[in-house]
Amino acid sequence: MEHRIERIKKQLHSQSYKLTPQREATVRVLLEREEDHLSAEDVYLLVKEKAPEIGLATVYRTLELLSELKIVDKINFGDGVSRYDLRKEGAKHFHHHLVCVECGSVEEIENDLLEDVEKIVQRDWGFQVQDHRLTFHGICKQCQKSAVKTT
């Protein structure tokens, strides 16, 4: 954890941004809840536990900054709020998501399943791919099981 904070501190400094206590608290929340997909409001409430004086606008600004630096990815699952997802260390690509339309759970897929597809896009459409967003909507394992039970 401390190691990752140090790294982020360096990333900020290299662009002459400062690591303020508010920013550090925000990053810590993101690290602690790495598996989740928190909205700005969610992050705000959690950061408030560490740094009660922080304002919501600061959280928004911090998340925006981390997003620019590619430390977090901003995603939207269509529910009206932006969510922020920490990039895995050393990950070349943004990971994919499985959103269950029954229970709303969100699972992550680390494997890069799009290598071939990106090659095709590059070759056949002449589009120089930099990043992607891939989300599947469907029924998760758990909900499939429950559906069988109740049938």
Added chain:
Amino acid sequence: MEHRIERIKKQLHSQSYKLTPQREATVRVLLEREEDHLSAEDVYLLVKEKAPEIGLATVYRTLELLSELKIVDKINFGDGVSRYDLRKEGAKHFHHHLVCVECGSVEEIENDLLEDVEKIVQRDWGFQVQDHRLTFHGICKQCQKSAVKTT
């Protein structure tokens, strides 16, 4: 065009929804601008030309309804507004998008590039895929050309 409106009318009636002039005007705008990715506001302004008395809330409700009936797909490119994209007739899957980070243009890919990937997700993650959202971010053909020129 008239044929597609008729079909949509039947789809509405089959769920006991009415095809009001406002809804028809909205659908016509979507048909006329099939290649675009209009926001609710965009649609509203265009519909107003045909039906000046329409309210923005009605446009939102209509788009929401069309979305439920799978006549349009609601997408979000991360710019804070939802966009509405007419489903191609007979398309089994939602098409993909290429968003240029330089000029903001959005290109559509009709081909289903995810068949294999969906099989893998189904098999290895036990996730029953119903739909997907795939967007690539990068540099479009035109912007690549201009970049070469200015270098």
Added chain:
DNA sequence: TATTAAATTATAATTATTTTAAATATCTAC
């Protein structure tokens, strides 16, 4: 063509996010 449930209008309310200006704090260089 009268009926009835569904839909629309206009307005207000919510929710998410961003901006502003004044006050404060971080990091660098000394």
Added chain:
DNA sequence: GTAGATATTTAAAATAATTATAATTTAATA
């Protein structure tokens, strides 16, 4: 260690997107 320049935060207000409300109107059916 500390001053100073600059970045950052705070708090509040503004903006933007979307949804809800209640009264009025209208589309489709019999």
